[in-house]
Amino acid sequence: MASNCVLLVEDETDIREMLTFSLERGGFKVVPAESAEEALQILDGPLPNVVIIDWMLPGMSGIDLARKLRRDPITSDLPLVMLTARGEESDKLKSFDAGIDDYVTKPFSPKELIARIRALLRRTGTPEDGVLTVGQLTLDTRGHEVRVHGDQVHVGPTEFRLLELLMRNPNRAFDRTQLLDRVWGRNVYVEERTVDVHVLRLRKALMPFGMDKAVQTVRGIGYRLSPVPAPVA
Ligand code: CA
Numbered sequence: 001m002a003s004n005c006v007l008l009v010e011d012e013t014d015i016r017e018m019l020t021f022s023l024e025r026g027g028f029k030v031v032p033a034e035s036a037e038e039a040l041q042i043l044d045g046p047l048p049n050v051v052i053i054d055w056m057l058p059g060m061s062g063i064d065l066a067r068k069l070r071r072d073p074i075t076s077d078l079p080l081v082m083l084t085a086r087g088e089e090s091d092k093l094k095s096f097d098a099g100i101d102d103y104v105t106k107p108f109s110p111k112e113l114i115a116r117i118r119a120l121l122r123r124t125g126t127p128e129d130g131v132l133t134v135g136q137l138t139l140d141t142r143g144h145e146v147r148v149h150g151d152q153v154h155v156g157p158t159e160f161r162l163l164e165l166l167m168r169n170p171n172r173a174f175d176r177t178q179l180l181d182r183v184w185g186r187n188v189y190v191e192e193r194t195v196d197v198h199v200l201r202l203r204k205a206l207m208p209f210g211m212d213k214a215v216q217t218v219r220g221i222g223y224r225l226s227p228v229p230a231p232v233a
Contacts, residue, residue: 004121004130004141005029005048009039009065010083011057015106019052022110027130027142028117036060040068043075045185046161049126050117053100055084055091063098070099074181079124081117083108125168132167135227137211139167148209158183159202166215166225175222199223 006028010016020030031048033039036057043051051069053062060068062082069075080099084091085106092103101124102116126132130141138147141164146153155163161183165174174182176192184190203212214228 004050004126005031006117007031007033007039007042007048007051009033009036009052009057009062010054011035012054015054015083019110019113023114023117026110026114028114036062036065036068039065041187043069044187047075047078047182050079050081050121052081052083052113052117055082063094066098066100074178074186077124079120081113081120083113132164134167134170134225135211135214136209137163137167137206137214137227139164146205148206148211151209153205153209153211155202155205158198159205162198163202163215163225166223169225171224171226173218173221173224179222195222 004027006023008016008019008023008030010019010032011034016032016034020032023030031042033042036053037059039051039053053065055062057065062084066080066082069078069080079101081102081104082100083104083106096103102120104113104116126141132139132141136148139145139160140147144160146155146160146163162179165179165182176195179195180190180192184194199215203215206212206214211228214225216224216226218224
């Protein structure tokens with residue numbers, strides 16, 4: 001879940017490579033997959049910020065992949081963009097029905113696709129410059145920096161991913177299983193108390209800035225991030 005990470009599911013090598021190149025130039029990190037099956041394996045790990053799915057794939061189709069992702073509570077709110085050579089109205093309706101957020105018909109310009117991805121990320125809460133802000137806290141998803149009032153907070157890579165997830169969903173409570181699945185990925189076996197260890201480390205890193213209270217314990221559930229008043233200077 002690095003700087004605006006795109007999972008690109010496309011079986012045609014030429015298109016996959018061309019898009020990877022264009023997206024990377026557009027500032028995205030790209031994880032390529034050649035099939036829906038490979039994409040599902042990747043999605044058992046840390047989640048990307050958006051998934052681009054080609055309609056026609058060998059094995060499971062792009063539409064079936066989209067439906068599967070929408071049914072799964074872990075991936076149900078992942079932004080999805082469908083690529084297809086078909087332009088018929090009924091097909092478009094079918095893919096919106098499968099839970100697709102946007103739709104690009106081949107042939108398309110990479111610029112158009114990137115513009116649509118950016119618009120989609122804005123709609124789903126990722127700002128253009130990749131900087132998330134909650135109260136006094138800012139997290140730069142591209143520069144991998146956390147700051148309070150401009151002062152840098154040093155956090156480890158796991159704490160960074162944990163904070164990024166919480167900042168993308170302010171005031172939303174996550175239980176430990178949800179945090180494990182989204183931050184560590186489902187393919188890793190980690191005990192639930194590992195979450196507590198990393199929450200503790202995150203609070204410790206935020207403490208000198210008076211921001212440790214932003215990471216709140218929700219009794220009987222887990223954790224959430226809430227904006228806290230500015231610390232008294
Ligand atoms: Ca294809």
